[in-house]
Amino acid sequence: MIDRLVSVFLKFPGIGLRQARRFVYHLLLAEPRYIEEFIFLLQNLKKETKQCTRCFRFFEDQSRQSRDESEKPEKNECSLCVKNVNSSILIIVEKDIDLENIQKGNAFHGTYFVLGGLVSSLNKESSARIASLVARLKKDAPTKKLEEVIIALSAHPNGDYTTTYIKNIIAPIAKKHGIKISTLGRGMSTGTELEYSDSETIRQALENRR
Amino acid sequence: MIDRLVSVFLKFPGIGLRQARRFVYHLLLAEPRYIEEFIFLLQNLKKETKQCTRCFRFFEDQSRQSRDESEKPEKNECSLCVKNVNSSILIIVEKDIDLENIQKGNAFHGTYFVLGGLVSSLNKESSARIASLVARLKKDAPTKKLEEVIIALSAHPNGDYTTTYIKNIIAPIAKKHGIKISTLGRGMSTGTELEYSDSETIRQALENRR
Amino acid sequence: MIDRLVSVFLKFPGIGLRQARRFVYHLLLAEPRYIEEFIFLLQNLKKETKQCTRCFRFFEDQSRQSRDESEKPEKNECSLCVKNVNSSILIIVEKDIDLENIQKGNAFHGTYFVLGGLVSSLNKESSARIASLVARLKKDAPTKKLEEVIIALSAHPNGDYTTTYIKNIIAPIAKKHGIKISTLGRGMSTGTELEYSDSETIRQALENRR
Amino acid sequence: MIDRLVSVFLKFPGIGLRQARRFVYHLLLAEPRYIEEFIFLLQNLKKETKQCTRCFRFFEDQSRQSRDESEKPEKNECSLCVKNVNSSILIIVEKDIDLENIQKGNAFHGTYFVLGGLVSSLNKESSARIASLVARLKKDAPTKKLEEVIIALSAHPNGDYTTTYIKNIIAPIAKKHGIKISTLGRGMSTGTELEYSDSETIRQALENRR
Numbered sequence: 001m002i003d004r005l006v007s008v009f010l011k012f013p014g015i016g017l018r019q020a021r022r023f024v025y026h027l028l029l030a031e032p033r034y035i036e037e038f039i040f041l042l043q044n045l046k047k048e049t050k051q052c053t054r055c056f057r058f059f060e061d062q063s064r065q066s067r068d069e070s071e072k073p074e075k076n077e078c079s080l081c082v083k084n085v086n087s088s089i090l091i092i093v094e095k096d097i098d099l100e101n102i103q104k105g106n107a108f109h110g111t112y113f114v115l116g117g118l119v120s121s122l123n124k125e126s127s128a129r130i131a132s133l134v135a136r137l138k139k140d141a142p143t144k145k146l147e148e149v150i151i152a153l154s155a156h157p158n159g160d161y162t163t164t165y166i167k168n169i170i171a172p173i174a175k176k177h178g179i180k181i182s183t184l185g186r187g188m189s190t191g192t193e194l195e196y197s198d199s200e201t202i203r204q205a206l207e208n209r210r
Numbered sequence: 211m212i213d214r215l216v217s218v219f220l221k222f223p224g225i226g227l228r229q230a231r232r233f234v235y236h237l238l239l240a241e242p243r244y245i246e247e248f249i250f251l252l253q254n255l256k257k258e259t260k261q262c263t264r265c266f267r268f269f270e271d272q273s274r275q276s277r278d279e280s281e282k283p284e285k286n287e288c289s290l291c292v293k294n295v296n297s298s299i300l301i302i303v304e305k306d307i308d309l310e311n312i313q314k315g316n317a318f319h320g321t322y323f324v325l326g327g328l329v330s331s332l333n334k335e336s337s338a339r340i341a342s343l344v345a346r347l348k349k350d351a352p353t354k355k356l357e358e359v360i361i362a363l364s365a366h367p368n369g370d371y372t373t374t375y376i377k378n379i380i381a382p383i384a385k386k387h388g389i390k391i392s393t394l395g396r397g398m399s400t401g402t403e404l405e406y407s408d409s410e411t412i413r414q415a416l417e418n419r420r
Numbered sequence: 421m422i423d424r425l426v427s428v429f430l431k432f433p434g435i436g437l438r439q440a441r442r443f444v445y446h447l448l449l450a451e452p453r454y455i456e457e458f459i460f461l462l463q464n465l466k467k468e469t470k471q472c473t474r475c476f477r478f479f480e481d482q483s484r485q486s487r488d489e490s491e492k493p494e495k496n497e498c499s500l501c502v503k504n505v506n507s508s509i510l511i512i513v514e515k516d517i518d519l520e521n522i523q524k525g526n527a528f529h530g531t532y533f534v535l536g537g538l539v540s541s542l543n544k545e546s547s548a549r550i551a552s553l554v555a556r557l558k559k560d561a562p563t564k565k566l567e568e569v570i571i572a573l574s575a576h577p578n579g580d581y582t583t584t585y586i587k588n589i590i591a592p593i594a595k596k597h598g599i600k601i602s603t604l605g606r607g608m609s610t611g612t613e614l615e616y617s618d619s620e621t622i623r624q625a626l627e628n629r630r
Numbered sequence: 631m632i633d634r635l636v637s638v639f640l641k642f643p644g645i646g647l648r649q650a651r652r653f654v655y656h657l658l659l660a661e662p663r664y665i666e667e668f669i670f671l672l673q674n675l676k677k678e679t680k681q682c683t684r685c686f687r688f689f690e691d692q693s694r695q696s697r698d699e700s701e702k703p704e705k706n707e708c709s710l711c712v713k714n715v716n717s718s719i720l721i722i723v724e725k726d727i728d729l730e731n732i733q734k735g736n737a738f739h740g741t742y743f744v745l746g747g748l749v750s751s752l753n754k755e756s757s758a759r760i761a762s763l764v765a766r767l768k769k770d771a772p773t774k775k776l777e778e779v780i781i782a783l784s785a786h787p788n789g790d791y792t793t794t795y796i797k798n799i800i801a802p803i804a805k806k807h808g809i810k811i812s813t814l815g816r817g818m819s820t821g822t823e824l825e826y827s828d829s830e831t832i833r834q835a836l837e838n839r840r
Contacts, residue, residue, distance in 0.1 A: 001258045001270055005251045011244070013232050018307075022223050025306050027255060028268045034221070035252055041215045042249050045237060048211045058238045060211055096235050097228075098614040105619030107626050150629055154615075155608040185628025187605030188575040189612050189621040194518040195574075199525030201609040206527050208605025208628055209570055308824040315829030317836050360839055364825075365818040395838025397815030398785040399822050399831040404728040405784075409735030411819040416737050418815025418838055419780055421678045421690055425671045431664070433652050438727075442643050445726050447675060448688050454641070459672050461635045462665055465657060468631045478658045480631055516655050517648075 052078035054136065055112040056129060057096050084111040088147040090140070092133065092166065094118060094154065102152070110150075118153065118162040128162065130169060137170055141177040148180040155186065262288035264346065265322040266339060267306050294321040298357040300350070302343065302376065304328060304364065312362070320360075328363065328372040338372065340379060347380055351387040358390040365396065472498035474556065475532040476549060477516050504531040508567040510560070512553065512586065514538060514574065522572070530570075538573065538582040548582065550589060557590055561597040568600040575606065682708035684766065685742040686759060687726050714741040718777040720770070722763065722796065724748060724784065732782070740780075748783065748792040758792065760799060767800055771807040778810040785816065 002024055009020035027035065050061045059078035080103075089110030093099050094117065102108050113136060117127030140146045151166055153159035163183055174181050186204035188197070197205075212234055219230035237245065260271045269288035285292075290313075299320030303309050304327065312318050323346060327337030350356045361376055363369035373393055384391050396414035398407070407415075422444055429440035447455065470481045479498035495502075500523075509530030513519050514537065522528050533556060537547030560566045571586055573579035583603055594601050606624035608617070617625075632654055639650035657665065680691045689708035710733075719740030723729050724747065732738050743766060747757030770776045781796055783789035793813055804811050816834035818827070827835075 001251060001255055002268075004247070005255060008244070008248050008251060011236075011240075013236050014229065019224065021307060021310070024255075025268070026221075026223050027252070028259060028306075030221075032256075034218070035256070037214070038218050039249055039252050041211060041218060042237070042245055042252070045211055045215060045234075046242075046245070049238060058212075058235070093614065095615065096238075097231060100231070101615060101617065102622055102626075105622045107619065107623035150626070152614060152625075154613040156611055156613070182629040184625040185605060185607030185630060186625075187607040187609065187628065189607065189609040189625075190618050191576055192609050193574040193576070194513065194572060195515065195521055197521065198610050199527065202522055202525045203527035205572075205604040205606075205609075206522075206570070208607065208630070209602040210605060210628070303824065305825065311825060311827065312832055312836075315832045317829065317833035360836070362824060362835075364823040366821055366823070392839040394835040395815060395817030395840060397817040397819065397834075397838065399817065399819040399835075400828050401786055402819050403784040403786070404723065404782060405725065405731060407731065408820050409737065412732055412735045413737035415782075415814040415816075415819075416732075416780070418817065418840070419812040420815060420838070421671060421675055422688070424667070425675060428664070428668050428671060431656075431660075433656055434649065439644065441727060441730070444675075445688070446641075446643055447672070448679060448726075450641075452676075454638070455672055455676070457634070458638050459669055461631060461638060462657070462669050462672070465631055465635060465654075466662070466665070469658060478632075478655070516658075517651060520651070 050076065050078075052076070052081055054078070054081040055099075056114040056116060056132065057099055057112065081111060084109065086145055087111040088145055089150060090137075090146060090148070091150040091152050093152050094159070094162075098152070098154075115153075115162075118158050119165045120158060121161055130166070133166070134169065134173070137173050137179075141173055141179060144177075146177070146179055148182060149174065150182050150184070152184050155184075260286065260288075262286070262291055264288070264291040265309075266324040266326060266342065267309055267322065291321060294319065296355055297321040298355055299360060300347075300356060300358070301360040301362050303362050304369070304372075308362070325363075325372075328368050329375045330368060331371055340376070343376070344379065344383070347383050347389075351383055351389060354387075356387070356389055358392060359384065360392050360394070362394050365394075470496065470498075472496070472501055474498070474501040475519075476534040476536060476552065477519055477532065501531060504529065506565055507531040508565055509570065510557075510566060510568070511570040511572050513572050514579070514582075518572070518574075535573075535582075538578050539585045540578060541581055550586070553586070554589065554593070557593050557599075561593055561599060564597075566597070566599055568602060569594065570602050570604070572604050575604075680706065680708075682706070682711055684708070684711040685729075686744040686746060686762065687729055687742065711741060714739065716775055717741040718775055719780065720767075720776060720778070721780040721782050723782050724789070724792075728782070745783075745792075748788050749795045750788060751791055760796070763796070764799065764803070767803050767809075771803055771809060774807075776807070776809055778812060779804065780812050780814070782814050785814075 005024050005027070006017070006020045009015055009023045010017065012020075015023070048061055049058050051058055053076045055078060057078055057080075087110040090113060091102070091108060091110055092113045092115055093102065094115050096114055099112050099114055113133055115128045115133065119126045119128050119130070137149070149170065151163045153163050167181055170181065173179070185208055186201070187208045188201065188205050192201065194202070215234050215237070216227070216230045219225055219233045220227065225233075258271055259268050261268055263286045265288060267288055267290075271285065297320040300323060301312070301318060301320055302323045302325055303312065304325050306324055309322050309324055323343055325343065326339045329336045329338050329340070347359070359380065361373045363373050377391055380391065383389070395418055396411070397418045398411065398415045402411065404412070425444050425447070426437070426440045429435055429443045430437065435443075468481055469478050471478055473496045475498060477498055477500075481495065507530040510533060511522070511528060511530055512533045512535055513522065514535050516534055519532050519534055533553055535553065536549045539546045539548050539550070557566075557569070569590065571583045573583050587601055590601065593599070605628055606621070607628045608621065608625045612621065614622070635654050635657070636647070636650045639645055639653045640647065645653075678691055679688050681688055683706045685708060687708055687710075717740040720743060721732070721738060721740055722743045722745055723732065724745050726744055729742050729744055743763055745758045745763065749756045749758050749760070767779070779800065781793045783793050797811055800811065803809070815838055816831070817838045818831065818835050822831065824832070
């Protein structure tokens with residue numbers, strides 16, 4: 001029982017054997033009410049959480065909590081997608097947490113698409129929703145509202161490879177409908193010291209000077 | 211739902227807000243079978259795990275899996291306690307994980323007592339099972355089998371304070387029955403370099419030279 | 421003698437007491453030839469190194485090694501300043517090492533000014549050569565060659581404060597002579613992951629998207 | 631000149647290219663008086679520092695500062711060796727800094743021998759003064775004052791190998807003169823937590839319990 005629970009925790013992101021065991025002892029020592037709450041949440045997490053059919057982020061389905069379910073149709077789009085349905089900018093991010101992090105800064109008010117993974121040159125199988133992205137663009141582009149797609153992936157080789165991959169795939173649709181494709185600005189990030197910067201960051205900080 | 215699950219994970223040892231959120235997304239993306247296994251284990255963990263009435267460590271109750279429960283009486287003592295019931299040495303450790311770590315090295319073959327916490331000079335309320343320890347000793351001491359109690363706590367101020375606290379409390383019983391009270395040897399631990407050692411470690415390494 | 425040498429090393433950047441002592445033992449165990457070379461270099465470092473009168477960086481005076489010193493006038497400007505005398509871009513950096521790091525990447529081909537320190541809102545005394553910077557601009561600006569000044573300081577509060585301070589001081593000269601004032605681009609730097617980025621970096625990466 | 635000085639600093643213990651360059655700029659920006667002091671100390675360090683003929687540690691020769699050198703014979707033994715000439719315990723350490731660290735704690739009042747390096751199973755050439763150690767013991771042992779030799783090396787494989795190597799070499803002298811050979815105590819060092827201890831440390835902490 002203990003070993004099986006350790007195995008479950010070993011699949012958690014960033015958790016090794018020692019911490020997995022600590023988690024099990026944490027649960028063994030926990031109050032019954034805490035365990036019950038935990039079980040209840042695990043049982044209901046997926047039931048009450050939906051994946052948005054437009055942006056693919058997870059969101060909590062508020063309609064289920066309304067008294068009269070017959071009146072409110074079950075929503076399949078998240079509040080951000082509903083609110084920004086007429087936005088002219090679409091931003092592509094890798095993960096839900098990236099989306100959350102952008103939302104937190106309140107610096108973007110367009111609409112999102114959560115890719116769900118990166119594309120790799122080595123591993124052809126990827127969890128990236130490339131087909132869904134293309135479908136989304138094909139549906140949104142002809143409405144004339146969409147003016148720009150920002151590919152907002154992390155600044156590492158795998159992110160850069162995926163950015164190029166996506167650019168190539170969506171270029172024809174973008175060209176046909178006059179949609180601009182952009183990527184996040186590169187340069188000095190908060191805290192970067194010139195003395196410790198790599199050549200590529202310095203080159204881009206110079207090129208993107210304002 | 212998501213926020214409530216984040217709150218549950220925030221109580222896990224060493225887990226902050228960012229990692230708690232990552233755990234929730236890990237579960238949202240997980241296979242139903244994985245979630246079901248997780249729920250099953252949480253539901254049964256406490257049922258099939260007992261706390262040993264002698265050493266207070268958690269152990270899995272094998273008897274529950276036997277077909278004929280009427281024959282096997284429900285065991286309330288762990289296999290280590292049953293096996294080492296006649297041991298002349300008792301070792302006091304703080305946590306189940308400390309016990310596991312000692313077992314792993316196969317360097318101790320006596321019997322254990324898991325204290326469950328440390329005593330602090332500031333906080334009088336402690337999860338340390340001092341009363342149970344005293345009861346255990348009062349029961350074991352008169353049998354003449356027990357010859358030594360090793361207090362095996364971590365080498366930090368809180369551990370040292372608890373060691374002194376326990377020593378004072380068990381001294382009368384130990385004296386009465388001729389039981390030796392000892393503590394873990396101090397000195398150089400694996401990898402310690404003399405150049406970077408503190409004065410206390412050097413002093414004890416010199417004192418405990420062999 | 422040993423303690424005095426330890427004191428000298430304690431003034432080295434980033435060196436504490438332990439490492440200072442290790443340096444002294446390193447010298448005590450060193451070959452005489454190594455110590456002699458060290459002394460020779462210390463004696464001649466300043467003699468054969470000049471501070472450029474234009475950019476204030478340190479450079480080695482090659483003319484001293486020429487046979488006939490009467491013919492070659494003693495150079496007071498470094499090779500970078502001589503080579504880029506007609507450059508239309510001037511970059512302001514904090515330290516010699518920042519200049520070296522930019523040179524290493526080969527991404528900038530204009531002329532430099534080494535500020536020698538930052539300005540702080542708390543400490544009014546600063547080693548920043550503000551007056552020399554203004555003098556340099558007053559001399560260069562009327563030649564019509566200078567088109568842009570890049571303030572290239574580190575992306576931390578002290579660097580940002582100094583950037584604003586310099587901007588305000590050089591604005592009148594820049595305006596009069598039609599010189600553009602720019603700063604390094606901000607955004608994602610190499611290796612930055614969106615998940616771990618602060619709001620300010622995300623905001624700037626979005627604003628400076630390309 | 632700059633590059634040659636960088637090369638000198640690259641031989642300092644623990645110093646890489648970037649820090650070596652920072653050291654050079656530190657010197658370029660330093661006051662002339664600081665450089666002069668530095669040069670003076672380098673010129674006189676070896677003249678005024680002696681290596682003790684008994685323990686091989688470096689010490690400052692105070693006699694040179696006395697007015698009448700004819701009266702005081704030049705001392706070739708350090709103050710610790712002079713003071714503890716009749717000590718019954720000799721401790722063998724690897725480096726001067728190890729000796730300093732032991733002295734700092736004031737826990738040892740015997741006499742020292744600085745080995746000057748470790749012996750390695752791979753590299754037969756070593757800076758360890760094995761022959762001098764043997765000579766020292768042959769000279770001290772017959773006086774009947776020496777009762778114990780403590781081999782006090784770091785608790786890593788190379789230190790352990792050297793300990794065994796020295797034990798084998800000095801065993802015959804020790805046996806002949808009834809001298810005990812000991813090593814530093816092993817066990818928990820300050821701050822060690824049982825949960826994170828390796829099996830070897832736990833084994834020794836149990837074995838050396840008090």
